[in-house]
Amino acid sequence: MTRFTTSIIASAVLTASLGLSQAHANSEYEAWLKQTQGEFQNYLDENDKAFLNFLNKKWEEVEVEKPKQRDPEPKPVVMPKAPVIKEQPVTTPEVADKEEPKPVVIKPVVIEKPKPQPKPVISKPIASKPNERSARFEFFGSDIKINYDRKFKQDFYGSIDNKRIAGFWKKLASQPHKNIIEQLTEKAKELKLNDWGTALLFDQFAREVQSNANARQLTTWFLLVKAGFNARVAYNNQVFLLIPSKQQLFGVTYFTLGGERYYAVGLNERSMKPGKVFTYSGSHSDGQRDLDFSQPNQFVASKNRAKRDLSFSYQNKKFNISVDYPKDMVNYFNTFPQLELSNYFAAGMPSDTAYQLLNQLKPVVEGQSEEEAVNRLLRFVQTAFKYKTDDDQFRQENYLFPLETLHYPYSDCEDRAALFAWLVKSLLKLDVAILDFPGHIATAVAFNQPVKGDKWKFAGKTYTVADPTYINANAGMTMPQYRGKAPKLVSY
Numbered sequence: 001m002t003r004f005t006t007s008i009i010a011s012a013v014l015t016a017s018l019g020l021s022q023a024h025a026n027s028e029y030e031a032w033l034k035q036t037q038g039e040f041q042n043y044l045d046e047n048d049k050a051f052l053n054f055l056n057k058k059w060e061e062v063e064v065e066k067p068k069q070r071d072p073e074p075k076p077v078v079m080p081k082a083p084v085i086k087e088q089p090v091t092t093p094e095v096a097d098k099e100e101p102k103p104v105v106i107k108p109v110v111i112e113k114p115k116p117q118p119k120p121v122i123s124k125p126i127a128s129k130p131n132e133r134s135a136r137f138e139f140f141g142s143d144i145k146i147n148y149d150r151k152f153k154q155d156f157y158g159s160i161d162n163k164r165i166a167g168f169w170k171k172l173a174s175q176p177h178k179n180i181i182e183q184l185t186e187k188a189k190e191l192k193l194n195d196w197g198t199a200l201l202f203d204q205f206a207r208e209v210q211s212n213a214n215a216r217q218l219t220t221w222f223l224l225v226k227a228g229f230n231a232r233v234a235y236n237n238q239v240f241l242l243i244p245s246k247q248q249l250f251g252v253t254y255f256t257l258g259g260e261r262y263y264a265v266g267l268n269e270r271s272m273k274p275g276k277v278f279t280y281s282g283s284h285s286d287g288q289r290d291l292d293f294s295q296p297n298q299f300v301a302s303k304n305r306a307k308r309d310l311s312f313s314y315q316n317k318k319f320n321i322s323v324d325y326p327k328d329m330v331n332y333f334n335t336f337p338q339l340e341l342s343n344y345f346a347a348g349m350p351s352d353t354a355y356q357l358l359n360q361l362k363p364v365v366e367g368q369s370e371e372e373a374v375n376r377l378l379r380f381v382q383t384a385f386k387y388k389t390d391d392d393q394f395r396q397e398n399y400l401f402p403l404e405t406l407h408y409p410y411s412d413c414e415d416r417a418a419l420f421a422w423l424v425k426s427l428l429k430l431d432v433a434i435l436d437f438p439g440h441i442a443t444a445v446a447f448n449q450p451v452k453g454d455k456w457k458f459a460g461k462t463y464t465v466a467d468p469t470y471i472n473a474n475a476g477m478t479m480p481q482y483r484g485k486a487p488k489l490v491s492y
Contacts, residue, residue, distance in 0.1 A: 047285045048173045054282035055166035062234070062255040064264070064274045069397075070250045070341070073439030075412060079387045080480060082473035103369035104448045109427055111358045114351035135208040139201055141303030141328035142191060146183045146205050149176040156215040160235045162280065165218065172222045180205070181227050192298040195291045199224060199243070200335060203267040213269050214239040220267060225287035232262055234279040240264050240272040242279075244290040250338040251397060255279070265291070265337060293339055296401065297350045301328035308406050310384040314364075314376055321360050321384070323406065325353040330407045338399055341434060341441065342492035344418040347401045348426075357406075358426055365427055371451050373428055374466055374475045381420045381468040386410050413469040414441040420468035421492075433463045434490040437482045442467040444489065445475060454478045458489040 133153075135146045152175045156168055184205060188198040199220075206219040217239045224231040224243070232242045234255070242254070242262035253272045254263045257279065264272035306327040311320045329350060348354065361380065365373035388410030390398045400408065400415040402422050411419075421432040421443050431446040444456065444463035453476015455464040470479045 044170070044173045048170075051282070051284040052166055052170060054280050055162060055169060057162075057281070059162045059278040059280050061276050061278055062257060064253050064255050064272055064277055066274050067251045067253055068248070070338070071436075071439065075389045075391075075439050076479075076481070077389060077392075079469055079471055081471040082477055103371070106365050106368055106370060106373045106428055109358075109362065109366075109429065111355060111362065114355050135205055137204055137208050139187075139191070139204055140299075140332045141301055141326075144187060144201075144204075146180060146187075148180050148209065151175045152177060152180065153209050154215065154219075156210075156212065156218060160214065160237070160239060162278070165233065165235070165239070168215075168218050169222060172219065177223070177226065181223060184223070185227060191300050194293065194295050194298065195229070195289070196293050196296075196336060197299055197332065198227075199229070199265070199267060199291065200332075202227065217241045217267075217269055225284045228286060228289045230283065230287045230290055232257075232279060232283070234262075234272070234277040236275070236277050238270070240277065241267055241269070242272075246290050246292045247294075247343055248340050250340075252337050263337070293336065293343060294346070296333065296336070296347055297329075297403070299329055299332055301326040301332060301350075302352075304328050306330075306407065310380075312380045312382075312384040314379045319364055319380070321357065321380075323353055323356040323360075325403060325406055326350060327407070330404055333401050333404055338397060341399070341414060341418075341436070342490060344399050344401055344414065345421050345432075345434060345492040347418070348422055349402050353403060353406070354426070358423075361423065361427060370428065370430065370447050370449065371475055374424065374430075374445055374447075377420060377423050377427070378466055378468055378474065379472070381416050381423070382471045382473070385416060387412060387469065416468040417441045417443045420466070424466075431461065431463075432466075433458055434492065435465060435467075436488040436490055437485060440469075440479065440482055442469065442479070442482075442487070447475075452476050454483070456487075456489060459491060463489065 131150050132147045133150050135144075135148060137144050152172065154168060154171045156164070158164075184202055185198075188201055191197065191201075193201060202223045203216070203220045206216045206223065210216045210219050218233060221231050221233045221241050230244055234240050234242060242264050244260050244262055249263050249265075252263045252265065253274060254261050255277070256262070262279075266272070304327045305324050307322065307324045309320070309322045311318060313319070349357065361377070364376050364380075368376065385405065386409060389412050390396065393408065393410045393412075400411060400418070402419040405411045405415045405419045417434065421434070424430050424432050424443075424445060430448075433444045433446070435442040435444050443466050444458075445466045446461040446463050450462075451464045453464055453474075455462050455476070457463075464476050465478050466475045467473050467477065467479055470477060473479070
């Protein structure tokens with residue numbers, strides 16, 4: 001065999017080998033391409049395609065309404081003090097007049113010790129994939145890490161119109177995003193966030209990923225809709241995020257579409273002013289859930305603690321109360337829009353702070369008559385906290401959850417009423433109604449025995465006024481400027 005022949009054979013073998021290698025490479029590429037196209041179709045599903053049709057059609061102009069005010073009447077700037085009444089010795093069943101019915105005595109209540117709060121969430125290191133980046137941020141004391149595909153970061157600059165917004169949605173929907181939503185949803189469960197907290201968490205992630213306000217609002221909108229929320233955007237010279245709420249909101253602009261009120265909740269961006277904006281018709285089939293602001297105290301916030309010392313006097317005896325509380329939760333509550341009054345009354349306290357406060361007030365009321373126990377709780381709330389209107393303290397109306405009343409140096413009528421109502425229900429097991437006067441909020445208690453003073457029939461029971469803002473006033477005493485006026489009674 002000549003060298004020439006040998007060379008031809010070697011060349012043929014090499015060519016065949018290269019051909020097989022190329023064929024194998026082509027086969028691998030085709031398999032990868034097929035898988036990638038399949039994943040693309042999974043990201044941009046039929047719901048997205050239908051929704052893009054809505055977005056690409058001409059958007060309608062809607063009118064943004066002014067925020068609703070719950071009560072436009074001004075509150076008293078200075079709280080009056082009740083006339084000093086010589087406090088009678090406490091009447092006990094043993095010394096009561098035989099002709100008088102024995103007063104109902106407060107029995108010991110069982111205050112369950114809360115389970116230890118889980119430690120602040122620290123994300124476990126997750127191995128990043130080749131094209132992944134990580135968004136790291138602190139969420140009210142908890143360190144969060146969310147991995148995302150680098151192509152998920154999209155810019156949105158320049159003029160705003162529905163076509164560009166539709167294009168932005170398509171870009172996000174065409175990139176891997178399900179894992180982002182799964183991670184954020186899991187973190188929300190770990191932190192026991194309600195809907196509002198979950199929306200804040202999604203928004204915080206968007207703020208870490210996107211570089212400008214419009215891109216952040218659009219990204220939060222996309223993620224919330226994909227997570228099941230009935231979120232919506234509108235625009236004029238900027239993009240706004242809006243979400244319906246199960247509870248009525250005050251101090252927040254909104255527009256009504258299809259009989260549903262969409263609130264411009266903002267989520268850390270500029271508020272939407274009254275005027276005209278453009279929004280789309282229809283909705284994405286994935287986004288159906290309205291925001292629910294209930295159960296705010298479930299949030300696990302235990303990293304940063306604060307302490308509050310309180311004291312009050314009753315029948316020449318001084319009582320000292322000291323509690324510590326999660327400061328991160330106060331910061332969390334500060335993000336809430338203004339809700340209906342009943343939400344603050346129904347909220348309660350974080351379990352660990354509740355346990356401390358109730359245990360220290362328990363011996364103050366045990367063994368007393370219902371009326372006497374209520375008077376003692378009234379004196380605690382009336383005198384252990386300093387009064388100041390929201391306008392003076394916050395420069396705007398700002399209802400406080402009971403935990404916030406413990407935190408801030410001042411509180412006004414509805415804040416004290418919510419705290420007092422929670423104490424009465426927790427320690428005395430008595431029903432409490434909200435007394436809604438124009439410009440003033442008080443409470444009324446359904447005693448099991450008649451108590452002298454101002455009272456009203458409501459929901460089949462008799463409720464006697466107990467005003468936690470009228471300093472030194474006992475049950476049955478109405479603040480002078482509201483005496484003779486008929487309040488609205490509200491249950492919660």
